[in-house]
Amino acid sequence: MDHLDELEAESIFILREAKAKLDKLAILWSLGKDSNVVIWLCRKAFFGHVPFPVMHIDTGKKFPEMYAFRDRYAKEWGLNFLREECPPLEATDPTLPPAARSAARKTLGLKAAIQKHGFEGLILGIRRDEEAIRAKERYFSPRDETGQWQLKDQPPEFWGQYMTSFPQGTHVRVHPILHWTELDIWKYTRREGIPVIELYFAKDGKRYRSLGDQDITFPVPSRADTLDAIIAELETTRTPERVGRAMDHEAEDSFERLRAAGYM
Amino acid sequence: MPHTSGAAEARPLRIVIVGHVDHGKSTFVGRLLHETGSLPEGKLEAVEAMSARRGMPFEWAFVLDAMQSERDQGVTIDTTQIRFKTAARPYLVIDAPGHKEFLKNMVTGAAQAEAALLVIDAAEGIQEQSRRHGYLLHLLGIRQVAVLVNKMDLVGFSADRFGSVAEDFRAYLAELGVQPTCIVPISAREGDNLVRHSPRMPWYQGPSVVQALDSFAYTSLPVDRPLRMPVQDVYKFDERRIVAGRIEAGRLAVGDTVLFSPSNKTAKIRSIEAWHVPAPPREAYAGQSIGVTLDEPIFVERGEIMSHVENPPVLTTVFKARLFWLGATPLRIGSAYKLKLATTEATAVVEAIERSIDTAELASLPPDRIERNGAGEVVLRTKRMLALDEYTANPRTGRFVLVEDHLPVGGGIVSMEGYPDQRQLVTVRATNITQVGHAVSRAARAARNGHKGGVLWFTGLSGAGKSTLALALERELFARGWQVYVLDGDNVRSGLCRDLGFGPEDRAENIRRVGEVAALFADAGFLVVSSFISPYRADRQRAREAAGEAFHEIYVKAGLEVCEQRDPKGLYKRARKGEIKEFTGISSPYEPPENPELVVPTDTLDVEDCVALLLRYVEEHFRV
Numbered sequence: 001m002d003h004l005d006e007l008e009a010e011s012i013f014i015l016r017e018a019k020a021k022l023d024k025l026a027i028l029w030s031l032g033k034d035s036n037v038v039i040w041l042c043r044k045a046f047f048g049h050v051p052f053p054v055m056h057i058d059t060g061k062k063f064p065e066m067y068a069f070r071d072r073y074a075k076e077w078g079l080n081f082l083r084e085e086c087p088p089l090e091a092t093d094p095t096l097p098p099a100a101r102s103a104a105r106k107t108l109g110l111k112a113a114i115q116k117h118g119f120e121g122l123i124l125g126i127r128r129d130e131e132a133i134r135a136k137e138r139y140f141s142p143r144d145e146t147g148q149w150q151l152k153d154q155p156p157e158f159w160g161q162y163m164t165s166f167p168q169g170t171h172v173r174v175h176p177i178l179h180w181t182e183l184d185i186w187k188y189t190r191r192e193g194i195p196v197i198e199l200y201f202a203k204d205g206k207r208y209r210s211l212g213d214q215d216i217t218f219p220v221p222s223r224a225d226t227l228d229a230i231i232a233e234l235e236t237t238r239t240p241e242r243v244g245r246a247m248d249h250e251a252e253d254s255f256e257r258l259r260a261a262g263y264m
Numbered sequence: 265m266p267h268t269s270g271a272a273e274a275r276p277l278r279i280v281i282v283g284h285v286d287h288g289k290s291t292f293v294g295r296l297l298h299e300t301g302s303l304p305e306g307k308l309e310a311v312e313a314m315s316a317r318r319g320m321p322f323e324w325a326f327v328l329d330a331m332q333s334e335r336d337q338g339v340t341i342d343t344t345q346i347r348f349k350t351a352a353r354p355y356l357v358i359d360a361p362g363h364k365e366f367l368k369n370m371v372t373g374a375a376q377a378e379a380a381l382l383v384i385d386a387a388e389g390i391q392e393q394s395r396r397h398g399y400l401l402h403l404l405g406i407r408q409v410a411v412l413v414n415k416m417d418l419v420g421f422s423a424d425r426f427g428s429v430a431e432d433f434r435a436y437l438a439e440l441g442v443q444p445t446c447i448v449p450i451s452a453r454e455g456d457n458l459v460r461h462s463p464r465m466p467w468y469q470g471p472s473v474v475q476a477l478d479s480f481a482y483t484s485l486p487v488d489r490p491l492r493m494p495v496q497d498v499y500k501f502d503e504r505r506i507v508a509g510r511i512e513a514g515r516l517a518v519g520d521t522v523l524f525s526p527s528n529k530t531a532k533i534r535s536i537e538a539w540h541v542p543a544p545p546r547e548a549y550a551g552q553s554i555g556v557t558l559d560e561p562i563f564v565e566r567g568e569i570m571s572h573v574e575n576p577p578v579l580t581t582v583f584k585a586r587l588f589w590l591g592a593t594p595l596r597i598g599s600a601y602k603l604k605l606a607t608t609e610a611t612a613v614v615e616a617i618e619r620s621i622d623t624a625e626l627a628s629l630p631p632d633r634i635e636r637n638g639a640g641e642v643v644l645r646t647k648r649m650l651a652l653d654e655y656t657a658n659p660r661t662g663r664f665v666l667v668e669d670h671l672p673v674g675g676g677i678v679s680m681e682g683y684p685d686q687r688q689l690v691t692v693r694a695t696n697i698t699q700v701g702h703a704v705s706r707a708a709r710a711a712r713n714g715h716k717g718g719v720l721w722f723t724g725l726s727g728a729g730k731s732t733l734a735l736a737l738e739r740e741l742f743a744r745g746w747q748v749y750v751l752d753g754d755n756v757r758s759g760l761c762r763d764l765g766f767g768p769e770d771r772a773e774n775i776r777r778v779g780e781v782a783a784l785f786a787d788a789g790f791l792v793v794s795s796f797i798s799p800y801r802a803d804r805q806r807a808r809e810a811a812g813e814a815f816h817e818i819y820v821k822a823g824l825e826v827c828e829q830r831d832p833k834g835l836y837k838r839a840r841k842g843e844i845k846e847f848t849g850i851s852s853p854y855e856p857p858e859n860p861e862l863v864v865p866t867d868t869l870d871v872e873d874c875v876a877l878l879l880r881y882v883e884e885h886f887r888v
Binding site: 001002003005006008009010012013016017019020043044045046047048049071107123138154155156157159161165166167181192237 | 274275305347368369371372375404451496497499501502504506508509510537538539541549551552566590597604607641663667669670671672675792
């Protein structure tokens with residue numbers, strides 16, 4: 001088994017644990033490279049099937065390429081696809097900086113969607129290496145009744161045994177690719193031939209490393225216009241992945257405040 | 265260090281950094297990242313700028329404290345995962361915390377590691393957490409440990425001081441049976457002995473930290489041990505019935521005969537299923553998450569362990585364990601916990617505490633409890649039969665987690681010392697048995713008793729009145745001089761069937777045993793009244809086959825609404841609330857008899873009339 005095989009086997013194990021132990025789960029599909037890998041891993045784990053609804057929380061502000069990608073692969077991959085909308089910006093916490101406020105819309109939309117469908121848990125494509133605070137996450141991460149993440153008092157997680165039963169009212173986030181890196185994602189995408197949105201490839205000397213809303217996501221200088229070139233670029237870069245995400249740079253604690261309130 | 269693309273092909277070795285609070289773990293990691301050229305661009309400058317802005321002197325530990333709350337509290341609270349590379353290979357660092365209340369986080373981090381660095385302050389020497397972490401590393405199964413004696417700059421780079429700390433700790437680890445890979449004197453803050461040998465400690469000839477790291481071996485799942493695949497789930501996709509799981513040890517190939525434990529069923533591997541692969545695999549190995557189809561449609565469920573027929577796991581309801589305890593309430597004798605071992609779950613009761621250990625001092629405590637952050641040796645007993653291994657034989661199926669109020673509160677490793685494998689008790693060895701003919705004939709027994717032996721098999725919903733009628737009938741017949749005996753749930757569940765739970769298979773096995781026992785009683789001349797819901801026709805048919813002509817099926821009949829209204833034990837109420845799973849009539853089926861010998865309608869007749877009906881039937885059919 002090579003490194004990618006090991007990562008894949010671990011993720012499949014986690015997805016199968018989630019399916020066996022939790023009811024009413026959905027995959028959150030951001031349309032980005034990470035959640036595409038999660039869907040792909042589901043098809044590996046469940047022999048071509050995706051046995052969970054796949055939900056896109058639509059801010060209405062994504063790139064046209066992202067919508068085209070979504071509509072095409074929801075069909076091609078035979079997904080049980082759900083689209084949910086976000087409330088207007090006015091509904092968010094006005095003390096947050098502007099870009100974080102924009103991101104907070106998604107959290108509100110997500111909470112409403114969870115309520116509407118009665119999901120007990122969500123499967124998310126976050127990774128420990130993305131952001132310092134995501135490094136603190138567990139594979140099975142409980143949220144209390146208010147959706148809060150008790151990051152200082154998380155359950156221990158060891159020996160492949162996860163917290164899979166919860167007090168009434170708990171919501172759980174399952175993170176099957178928590179242990180992957182950005183480079184792992186691209187290498188796996190290349191190996192498996194997983195489709196990706198064109199925006200990740202360099203055009204006129206710039207490309208997106210991470211995709212969010214149009215107004216708060218910016219391309220970074222790059223000449224990587226193929227998967228091979230992206231992988232070569234990442235093997236030498238020391239620039240962080242979310243450098244093009246405005247909300248990460250507004251204040252030292254923006255991301256933490258968003259996450260504690262239920263942001264992905 | 266340069267980022268060579270060659271090194272990127274190797275997977276990172278997972279290491280954990282442990283040790284007492286303030287002994288310099290975060291400083292060490294921050295400095296190591298810098299020394300190996302592994303910091304993200306701008307990170308060092310950003311942290312320096314932030315320190316200046318806050319009017320604090322720069323510290324290497326700030327590099328890691330990317331979180332607001334950490335800076336506020338001034339202590340690393342959880343495992344963060346950080347990567348760096350040496351010339352030899354990449355590493356994934358799990359920066360485990362040192363505060364006592366965060367031992368569960370240390371366990372979470374360390375359990376993922378393949379090797380550990382244990383940091384000790386040269387000036388302070390060995391402290392509580394140094395010992396605790398040393399103990400837990402051992403229990404967690406981490407065998408590669410390098411000890412770093414830090415802050416050598418504070419003790420004037422003294423060889424004597426290093427020697428005395430190193431010797432003390434070596435002696436402590438020796439008590440646990442652990443031998444450290446090496447003990448390195450360092451100054452994390454100044455960078456001494458991290459990558460290159462420090463000119464300030466010429467007396468030290470051993471490896472630098474990076475050399476020590478590069479000497480660690482990758483640990484991988486044991487392909488050469490006996491096959492173990494805990495069943496995670498059984499999927500029915502596209503007409504295929506796929507048994508899914510991760511191979512924790514060994515290997516398998518298409519055509520192999522496999523054994524499922526504890527159900528003790530065998531089948532052959534028909535195929536190994538996989539999606540989006542060039543060709544269907546013919547073999548699979550430890551570490552892979554796979555799915556197989558079998559040549560026979562045997563009933564297999566989550567929690568069983570698939571092995572080969574040779575070298576199967578141990579079957580037992582009792583075992584010894586060494587465990588560590590994280591629970592807020594101490595572990596006590598008699599307490600019951602949910603035990604999770606591989607993919608199975610069972611209720612486990614602490615039968616004995618043989619040793620309770622304070623891991624901070626390695627001292628023995630009175631063995632009536634094991635306190636939080638302590639460890640010990642216990643005997644655990646489960647109701648259900650478990651398939652497991654000695655930890656030393658197959659670690660991944662020889663360790664378990666205990667859960668209380670949904671939270672993991674302890675972890676332990678299994679020892680079968682002094683306890684037998686119970687597999688022979690559940691394996692049919694019919695070929696070795698020749699039935700012995702009895703010297704006393706059935707007719708002779710009937711003649712003496714005045715009645716024939718037989719089985720009155722009561723079946724019906726819970727609350728239909730089976731036990732009430734069985735006991736009333738027993739009293740009446742006994743008064744008339746009959747050899748009569750009631751078998752019911754309580755008197756077999758506490759003894760004959762104590763190893764069985766309430767899942768479909770265990771219930772079937774329960775009924776099978778009752779059927780066999782009833783048949784023996786009948787053969788001995790008794791009239792047996794068995795009082796079990798026995799919801800499945802197939803099970804009752806087997807009981808009929810065991811007793812032959814002596815078997816009489818009595819349908820104690822009352823509708824579900826009536827039974828639910830009576831609810832003498834409050835069970836329906838609890839089942840409706842979901843507190844009882846697989847409750848007959850509510851969440852699990854009842855198959856009424858098709859041709860019972862007698863129907864006793866308890867919803868239309870009162871108890872006396874029912875007993876009278878039964879007595880007439882018995883007199884008619886069994887009186888000689």
